[in-house]
Amino acid sequence: MIKLIGVAIVILGFALKLDNIAIILVAGLVTGLVGGMDIVKILETLGNSFVANRGMAIFVVVMLVTGTLERNGLREMAAKLIGKIKNATAGMVIGAYGVLRLILAAFNVSLGGTAGFVRPVVMPMATGAVEAKHGSVDEKHLEELKGMSSGMENITWFFGQVLFVGGSGALLVQSTLKGLGYETELGALATVELPVALFALVVGAVMYFFKDKRLSKTLYGQKK
Amino acid sequence: MQFFMDPKVLLGAKLLECLYILMGIIAGYAGVKTLFEKEHKAKIGTAVFWISLAVVLAFGRWIPKMVNGILVVVMAIPAVLRQVKPGADRSATKAETKAKADKIGYKIFVPTLMMGTFAILFAVFTKISPLVGVGVGVIVAAILLMVFSRDNKPTTFLDDSKRLLDTVGPLSMLPMLLAALGAIFTAAGVGQVIASLVGKVIPQGNMTVGIIVFAIAMPLFTMIMGNAFAAITVITVGIGGPFVLALGADPTVIGMLALTCGYCGTLCTPMAANFNIVPVAILDMKGRYNVIKNQLVPAGIILAFQICYMLIAK
Numbered sequence: 001m002i003k004l005i006g007v008a009i010v011i012l013g014f015a016l017k018l019d020n021i022a023i024i025l026v027a028g029l030v031t032g033l034v035g036g037m038d039i040v041k042i043l044e045t046l047g048n049s050f051v052a053n054r055g056m057a058i059f060v061v062v063m064l065v066t067g068t069l070e071r072n073g074l075r076e077m078a079a080k081l082i083g084k085i086k087n088a089t090a091g092m093v094i095g096a097y098g099v100l101r102l103i104l105a106a107f108n109v110s111l112g113g114t115a116g117f118v119r120p121v122v123m124p125m126a127t128g129a130v131e132a133k134h135g136s137v138d139e140k141h142l143e144e145l146k147g148m149s150s151g152m153e154n155i156t157w158f159f160g161q162v163l164f165v166g167g168s169g170a171l172l173v174q175s176t177l178k179g180l181g182y183e184t185e186l187g188a189l190a191t192v193e194l195p196v197a198l199f200a201l202v203v204g205a206v207m208y209f210f211k212d213k214r215l216s217k218t219l220y221g222q223k224k
Numbered sequence: 225m226q227f228f229m230d231p232k233v234l235l236g237a238k239l240l241e242c243l244y245i246l247m248g249i250i251a252g253y254a255g256v257k258t259l260f261e262k263e264h265k266a267k268i269g270t271a272v273f274w275i276s277l278a279v280v281l282a283f284g285r286w287i288p289k290m291v292n293g294i295l296v297v298v299m300a301i302p303a304v305l306r307q308v309k310p311g312a313d314r315s316a317t318k319a320e321t322k323a324k325a326d327k328i329g330y331k332i333f334v335p336t337l338m339m340g341t342f343a344i345l346f347a348v349f350t351k352i353s354p355l356v357g358v359g360v361g362v363i364v365a366a367i368l369l370m371v372f373s374r375d376n377k378p379t380t381f382l383d384d385s386k387r388l389l390d391t392v393g394p395l396s397m398l399p400m401l402l403a404a405l406g407a408i409f410t411a412a413g414v415g416q417v418i419a420s421l422v423g424k425v426i427p428q429g430n431m432t433v434g435i436i437v438f439a440i441a442m443p444l445f446t447m448i449m450g451n452a453f454a455a456i457t458v459i460t461v462g463i464g465g466p467f468v469l470a471l472g473a474d475p476t477v478i479g480m481l482a483l484t485c486g487y488c489g490t491l492c493t494p495m496a497a498n499f500n501i502v503p504v505a506i507l508d509m510k511g512r513y514n515v516i517k518n519q520l521v522p523a524g525i526i527l528a529f530q531i532c533y534m535l536i537a538k
């Protein structure tokens with residue numbers, strides 16, 4: 001029972017928003033000690049596992065080009081691509097962003113997140129679509145559009161990234177399973193997620209499309 | 225050098241070490257460059273963090289295990305003390321990126337897709353790790369970018385990667401540290417203890433019940449911890465292993481989908497502040513939980529889909 005103290009430290013520590021890295025180190029140290037390991041053994045296990053999992057730092061290599069891709073106009077061209085849809089509703093703009101983000105996430109590329117892309121690009125396009133139809137944007141509609149854009153952003157990022165062969169999620173799963181004695185392949189781990197990613201994209205896009213459509217109908221009804 | 229000359233070592237293993245050395249160079253550049261910045265708020269801490277990381281990444285294979293462990297702790301200290309900070313922001317101005325966009329156009333998507341493409345090619349056609357494919361893709365992408373514009377010099381790439389490393393900071397090490405914690409848990413025998421506890425609550429030997437409990441425990445624990453990566457190591461060892469995988473279920477399907485079941489929990493919790501609360505501030509929203517409210521229903525539907533998928537494909 002006492003061995004669970006590390007699990008308790010992790011759960012409580014994360015829940016209380018203490019420093020994540022400190023929690024992990026303390027949990028590891030305490031668990032090791034109550035589990036009968038000495039400091040040397042704990043440090044060896046830590047070092048050994050960290051080196052064995054260096055693959056999870058693959059993002060370091062990817063960053064060698066992502067920053068320069070931004071510098072060379074990736075965001076501008078992504079915005080131009082979304083803007084190609086004719087007579088788009090706000091819901092369609094959000095859906096199109098979801099499609100693009102899911103595809104790019106599968107190639108391990110982000111357009112800059114909420115601050116880098118949603119606020120400067122997606123929101124103006126979505127509100128622009130509403131203004132073209134209704135003249136101005138209702139406050140409640142605006143709030144919901146922001147919520148839906150962020151939702152789309154998160155859903156497609158989470159479920160798109162797992163399609164990237166060698167993403168950190170799959171590597172963590174692989175190393176956890178290896179600890180239990182099961183060998184898995186990175187390609188197969190990504191393939192398994194394909195139906196989930198497509199389903200998640202469709203659910204998000206369809207739901208937000210109809211929600212926007214409903215808001216667009218109900219909020220502006222009386223004025224016309 | 226002996227390692228790289230030894231004919232008995234597989235080519236894939238050698239290439240993987242080259243990739244780790246490249247990672248070390250990039251992280252090391254970020255650390256050394258920090259030392260030369262005039263107006264940096266936490267010069268020493270930041271440099272210690274990135275340089276010790278660089279040493280473990282590049283040379284971990286040849287360093288004794290215990291020294292690696294000490295280096296990881298040394299790396300973590302400035303992070304815990306909040307002494308790892310970004311340097312001056314040198315991102316391109318809007319006018320610069322606009323000019324580049326006009327010049328390069330949609331061609332920019334070609335290098336963008338290189339990393340993923342080469343990862344898939346390596347996974348399908350070679351026995352070499354797809355991670356090496358990612359590395360090759362990065363190099364191809366960099367060459368393309370240099371062809372597109374003469375302004376992209378080798379130092380441009382290194383400086384841009386330093387800027388991005390500054391933005392993600394020490395928390396980017398979370399998956400590796402969690403994996404290490406998982407290793408300590410396993411070595412200390414935590415899994416058996418959880419398994420015997422859970423065994424008192426759910427019947428052993430019933431795979432369907434095991435899968436459902438595993439698939440629901442993941443999002444629940446993720447919601448409490450705010451991080452699916454933290455949940456997956458603990459829950460897989462405690463529930464996934466003894467109650468699902470030990471009965472002969474497919475580890476690829478069950479293990480991987482458990483992580484994305486956890487992601488459904490991430491969509492529902494204010495604990496995942498980066499995704500669910502920070503955007504509220506960035507977008508000037510009125511309701512603190514309006515991002516989460518828009519994610520609850522999709523998260524529930526996607527979780528249900530995944531549970532069915534696990535039960536069918538087990």
